[in-house]
Amino acid sequence: RASWLAARRWAPQAGVGPQERRERGAERPKLAMFKKAASVAFKGETKLRGKERKRLREALEARFGGEASADVLLPAKADVVVKKVGGGSSAQFYFVDGECFFIQPDSRDDVLETELLPTLPALWRAGSADTVLPVVLIQRPVARFIFRGADVMAPGVHSVQPLGGPQAGDRPLPRIGEVVAVSCVGNPSACAVGRLKAPAASLAGGASKGEAVEVLHFFGDALWEACGSQRPKGFVGDAVQATEEPPPADAAAPPSSKADSPAAAFSPPPRGSADDASAASEPSGDVGGDASQDGEAAALQLTPEAMTKAMEECLLQAAKTRLKDKDLPITGNALYAQHLRPCRRAGTNIDVKTSSFKKLVAFLAHCEDSGWIALKKNSPEPVVTKIFRDHPDLIEWKPWPRSATAEAESEAGGGSGAGLAATIEVQSVWRVAKLKPLIEALGAQGPGAPEDGCWSREECAQALRMYADSKQLWQPNNKKRLAPDGILQGLLAQSAGSGSFSLDGLVDAVLGGCKPAHRVAAPQGGAIGGIKRTVRDGKPPNVRVRTDTRKGHSITLVHGLEAYGVDLEAFASCLTKALATSVAVEEASPTVEPG
Numbered sequence: 001r002a003s004w005l006a007a008r009r010w011a012p013q014a015g016v017g018p019q020e021r022r023e024r025g026a027e028r029p030k031l032a033m034f035k036k037a038a039s040v041a042f043k044g045e046t047k048l049r050g051k052e053r054k055r056l057r058e059a060l061e062a063r064f065g066g067e068a069s070a071d072v073l074l075p076a077k078a079d080v081v082v083k084k085v086g087g088g089s090s091a092q093f094y095f096v097d098g099e100c101f102f103i104q105p106d107s108r109d110d111v112l113e114t115e116l117l118p119t120l121p122a123l124w125r126a127g128s129a130d131t132v133l134p135v136v137l138i139q140r141p142v143a144r145f146i147f148r149g150a151d152v153m154a155p156g157v158h159s160v161q162p163l164g165g166p167q168a169g170d171r172p173l174p175r176i177g178e179v180v181a182v183s184c185v186g187n188p189s190a191c192a193v194g195r196l197k198a199p200a201a202s203l204a205g206g207a208s209k210g211e212a213v214e215v216l217h218f219f220g221d222a223l224w225e226a227c228g229s230q231r232p233k234g235f236v237g238d239a240v241q242a243t244e245e246p247p248p249a250d251a252a253a254p255p256s257s258k259a260d261s262p263a264a265a266f267s268p269p270p271r272g273s274a275d276d277a278s279a280a281s282e283p284s285g286d287v288g289g290d291a292s293q294d295g296e297a298a299a300l301q302l303t304p305e306a307m308t309k310a311m312e313e314c315l316l317q318a319a320k321t322r323l324k325d326k327d328l329p330i331t332g333n334a335l336y337a338q339h340l341r342p343c344r345r346a347g348t349n350i351d352v353k354t355s356s357f358k359k360l361v362a363f364l365a366h367c368e369d370s371g372w373i374a375l376k377k378n379s380p381e382p383v384v385t386k387i388f389r390d391h392p393d394l395i396e397w398k399p400w401p402r403s404a405t406a407e408a409e410s411e412a413g414g415g416s417g418a419g420l421a422a423t424i425e426v427q428s429v430w431r432v433a434k435l436k437p438l439i440e441a442l443g444a445q446g447p448g449a450p451e452d453g454c455w456s457r458e459e460c461a462q463a464l465r466m467y468a469d470s471k472q473l474w475q476p477n478n479k480k481r482l483a484p485d486g487i488l489q490g491l492l493a494q495s496a497g498s499g500s501f502s503l504d505g506l507v508d509a510v511l512g513g514c515k516p517a518h519r520v521a522a523p524q525g526g527a528i529g530g531i532k533r534t535v536r537d538g539k540p541p542n543v544r545v546r547t548d549t550r551k552g553h554s555i556t557l558v559h560g561l562e563a564y565g566v567d568l569e570a571f572a573s574c575l576t577k578a579l580a581t582s583v584a585v586e587e588a589s590p591t592v593e594p595g
Contacts, residue, residue: 186242
């Protein structure tokens, strides 16, 4: 259905020339082109040579800013490959040195006569979007709606600039139906490509109403992900930050300073780095001193005493919010890499080498002397064996929220890495509303009320163990069994009975009276990126995998993935590429049990 619509959208109209079709483009039906991965499932490729390459070059010079822009977008010695997608679509995609730069919606027309759409990587390569297309400038807060697939509405428009920008002189503003780039005020990198839907002269200052630009390709859509999910300078999570002085509302006013080179306008961070988002955003708080925009520079600016204080605060933060007793013992290197660094404040960095102790073993020995932790004796490397949670410093420590940590900022900036993004984690949990007396009895020494209102079995066992220790409920002649007091008796399920319990038996009896649920941590695609965590009532739905035979061929059937929000069409496309086999999505047979 979607492929048929795409073909009809760009099909030539009888008796109408290419130029007239372009002028009447605003009358075309609305269609979101790249919202699903199946729309960019490329199949096959053809290298462009000779006459066809020359005609593409002529088309670029005629439409996208002349020879200067064509030299940047199509270098003389670049490899140009044409790819198509399946499903009956007539669109074809031009790849220059491995990057998708142009889209020809209807490959049946000559490239000089049909429409060409530059992709976001092409506009970023050019440095500033106005060197390739006319630009509709929008207010920066509007970008988050564009990244979710919305069109540009007139109230969010700052101004409209002709091809070449405000300094273009007498160049006319774009007409209705023309392809335009969408950029944010103060950032020359385009965030979308679309078609103008309203007179340009009426859009300045956001005074008019209605739809301004029909968005065809945006930062965060399936084509952006297929092109490598690059992020220009200033693109952090689903927000766009200013990288230069914003221009005046009047498009004819003197231009603001532009990036002098493509490298200045497009500087994607190293992929897979834990500090991707930190290096691209402003710091959200000071830790023992001033933190700069670059995490490494921040570490160098802090004095050794300030860095030591920052590391101490990170240790208290980790002990209070993420480091559980079940994680112990833990080596010093694992503690530093998996807990201290991720829970530091967003926009800052910690480095033990620039602290007063220079080495991790000396810092951990200092923490042991402070009474916070215990280290394994006579060990060749530091190993933390215990955390003294009843220490006054830990009890009085007020942790900053998880949203203010470097880990959360990295997830929001898409720096969680391919491995995390490809994994859906499911955990059985229980609603702990009935356990409020236990949480209140533990007080500041306990784990506290969970943010999502749920505990896992391990978290419940830890809380019950701490309560039994504090109330001395363990039996004198058998330290593995305990006798519940009045508070615990009130928490037990009715079928639990009475008498003494082992810790595991007590956990089962307590959770038996709580409502079951499950946590789901699923990858969040698009511009936002990162991991989306939700809690759903009931036990986790089962995913069934079984084999069958059809027409003499062995097949594998998978049921129940849709319960976890998996895009089955996109998943089928990934399996087709990874396994070199055919994969189909079909309705489950009524005879197949759900889940």
